[in-house]
Amino acid sequence: xxxxxxxxxxxxxxxxxxxxxxxxxxxxxxxxxxxxxxxxxxxxxxxxxxxxxxxxxxxxxxxxxxxxxxxxxxxxxxxxxxxxxxxxxxxxxxxxxxxxxxxxxxxxxxxxxxxxxxxxxxxxxxxxxxxxxxxxxxxxxxxxxxx
Numbered sequence: 001x002x003x004x005x006x007x008x009x010x011x012x013x014x015x016x017x018x019x020x021x022x023x024x025x026x027x028x029x030x031x032x033x034x035x036x037x038x039x040x041x042x043x044x045x046x047x048x049x050x051x052x053x054x055x056x057x058x059x060x061x062x063x064x065x066x067x068x069x070x071x072x073x074x075x076x077x078x079x080x081x082x083x084x085x086x087x088x089x090x091x092x093x094x095x096x097x098x099x100x101x102x103x104x105x106x107x108x109x110x111x112x113x114x115x116x117x118x119x120x121x122x123x124x125x126x127x128x129x130x131x132x133x134x135x136x137x138x139x140x141x142x143x144x145x146x147x
């Protein structure tokens with residue numbers, strides 16, 4: 001007999017809806033610790049700044065920060081960035097597959113595909129501390145501190 005749990009489906013749908021709405025609001029008064037990670041991630045070689053924003057109100061672009069995945073660790077394991085800055089993870093571990101996955105509610109948007117090589121980028125649009133792991137090797141941990 002299959003037992004279906006509609007409450008679990010509703011909870012998952014609510015989390016997805018909340019994350020989607022958070023990503024759509026650029027001027028939120030919520031702190032990053034109270035809401036899912038707002039930002040954008042992509043398995044692309046480089047991130048591009050958002051278009052359509054008036055130049056007069058946009059902060060100057062920041063240099064991207066690179067985290068290397070090699071020797072079964074993230075290097076550096078902690079990085080500090082400003083709101084609007086992009087972190088790029090470079091997969092360079094001799095063909096060993098890894099994934100960058102956010103942990104805890106405020107980092108749920110960080111979710112790379114499983115990669116053996118290449119890059120994954122995520123732009124942080126909210127202040128806070130974002131913890132992440134390699135879901136395949138949970139002893140691999142890192143933190144992005146956004147101010």
